[in-house]
Amino acid sequence: MYKFILLLLLLYASTANAQVITGAERTTEYLPLLKGKRVALLVNQTATIGRTHLVDSLLKLHVKILKIFSPEHGFRGNADAGAKIGNSKDPGTGLPIVSLYGKHRKADAADLKDVDVLIFDIQDVGTRFYTYISSLQELMESAAENHKPLIVLDRPNPNGHYVDGPVLLDTTLRSFIGMQSIPIVHGMTVGEYAKMLNGEKWLKNGVQCKLTVITCKKYDHHTFYQLPIAPSPNLPNMAAIYLYPSTCLFEGTVLSLGRGTNLPFQVFGHPSYPKDLFSFTPRASTGNKNPVLKDTTCYGYNLTGTPEQARAEMNGRIQLKWLIQAYNLFNDKEKFFTPFINKLAGNRILQQQIRQGLSEEEIRKSWEPALSKFKITRRKYLLYAE
Numbered sequence: 001m002y003k004f005i006l007l008l009l010l011l012y013a014s015t016a017n018a019q020v021i022t023g024a025e026r027t028t029e030y031l032p033l034l035k036g037k038r039v040a041l042l043v044n045q046t047a048t049i050g051r052t053h054l055v056d057s058l059l060k061l062h063v064k065i066l067k068i069f070s071p072e073h074g075f076r077g078n079a080d081a082g083a084k085i086g087n088s089k090d091p092g093t094g095l096p097i098v099s100l101y102g103k104h105r106k107a108d109a110a111d112l113k114d115v116d117v118l119i120f121d122i123q124d125v126g127t128r129f130y131t132y133i134s135s136l137q138e139l140m141e142s143a144a145e146n147h148k149p150l151i152v153l154d155r156p157n158p159n160g161h162y163v164d165g166p167v168l169l170d171t172t173l174r175s176f177i178g179m180q181s182i183p184i185v186h187g188m189t190v191g192e193y194a195k196m197l198n199g200e201k202w203l204k205n206g207v208q209c210k211l212t213v214i215t216c217k218k219y220d221h222h223t224f225y226q227l228p229i230a231p232s233p234n235l236p237n238m239a240a241i242y243l244y245p246s247t248c249l250f251e252g253t254v255l256s257l258g259r260g261t262n263l264p265f266q267v268f269g270h271p272s273y274p275k276d277l278f279s280f281t282p283r284a285s286t287g288n289k290n291p292v293l294k295d296t297t298c299y300g301y302n303l304t305g306t307p308e309q310a311r312a313e314m315n316g317r318i319q320l321k322w323l324i325q326a327y328n329l330f331n332d333k334e335k336f337f338t339p340f341i342n343k344l345a346g347n348r349i350l351q352q353q354i355r356q357g358l359s360e361e362e363i364r365k366s367w368e369p370a371l372s373k374f375k376i377t378r379r380k381y382l383l384y385a386e
Helices: 002-011 027-034 054-060 132-145 190-199 238-252 307-314 321-329 340-345 350-355 360-365 370-379
Strands: 038-043 064-070 096-099 117-121 150-153 164-167 183-185 211-214 267-270 278-280 298-302
Touching: 027 117, 027 150, 027 211, 038 054, 038 132, 054 064, 117 132, 132 150, 132 190, 150 190, 164 370, 183 370, 190 211, 190 370, 238 307, 238 321, 238 340, 267 278, 267 321, 298 321, 321 350, 340 350, 350 360
Parallel strands: 038 064, 038 117, 064 096, 117 150, 150 211
Antiparallel strands: 164 183, 267 298, 278 298
C-alpha cells in the first residue's frame, strides 16, 4: 500500500518538467527522517508532489503533521503583497496554520515545543527582495535556537542561470526584502542558500541549524524549468518571473508596474506619459486590493512575451534600460523615485546615478568588486553544476 501511494503521487508529476525531480518528490530520501516524529512545515501552494499538496501527500503516507507555518501571501498564496495574515485552520485537513508574516514572523519556543522536525518547501524565484528566503532564514534561526532539525526540500531556481545586481552592503537598508549582503539576483536554489546562511554564519548570533537539503535530480543552473504553480499572485507566468528582477525596481517609483492587471511585472506606465503608448488600467483584484494608480488609465510599455522571449530579453543580467527610459520620459523627475527604491536596490546611489545620467554600463561597473566577491563565496555552496 505504501509503495502504491508513492507511485500515485509521482504519476501526476508535470510532463513539461518531467526531466526535473524536485526534492519533495524524492520521498524515500526524507521519509525515514520523519518516522515517529512530530512534524511542522513552512509551505505554501507551491509545495506539491505532482498535483498533490505536500501536506496531503505526507498525511497519506502516515506522517504525523502537527501544524503548518505560512509565509507572505499565506498558505494558499492568494493574499496581497505585504498583507498581514492571521492564524487560521486548514479546512481540508483541520491542521492549524500559524502565520509567519506580519508581527509574528519567527516561530518561537511555544510554536515549536511540540515539534520534533521542521520542513521548508517553497518555490522561490531567486531574487533578494522576494521574501521567501527571508522566511527561510528566520525558520533556520528558530530551528537552531530551539534545537530542531530542519529539512529543506529543494526546488529549481527559474532565475538560477545568472548572478547580477548591486550587493546590499549598507546594513541600514536591511529589511525583510533584503536581510543579507547578496546581489538582487543570487543564482542559488533555496537549498544552496540555506547552506550559505549556515556556512557563512549569517544567522542571528552566528548560530547554525542542523540542516538537511534534499536536492533536485536532473537539474543544473541552466535548466529551462517552467514553474507548474504560480509562486505568488503577481507572478502569474514565466514571463513575469523572468522580468521580475528588473521590473520590481519600479516598485520604488510612482509608476504602475501592472499590479491589478493581467500583466503584473510585465508592463510599466503612468497617466502622464504620451497617450499613444500602450495603455492599461489597474483594478482591485485577488492579491491586489489597492494597486498603485488604481482605476487610473496608465500609458507606457508592455514587455511581456513567451517564456523563451522574456528569458532572452533579460540576456542573463538585470536590465536597467527600462528604469532609465521611464525616468527620462517622466516630466517631474524630482517625484519619480520613492524612498523604497533604496531598499530594493540595496544602496542609496542607484537613483542618484540615474538622476546624473549615467549609462547602464557605467552603473553596472559600480557593482564591482562586491559582485565578484559574492560569486566566489556562492561557489562554495553550489549543489548543482553551472
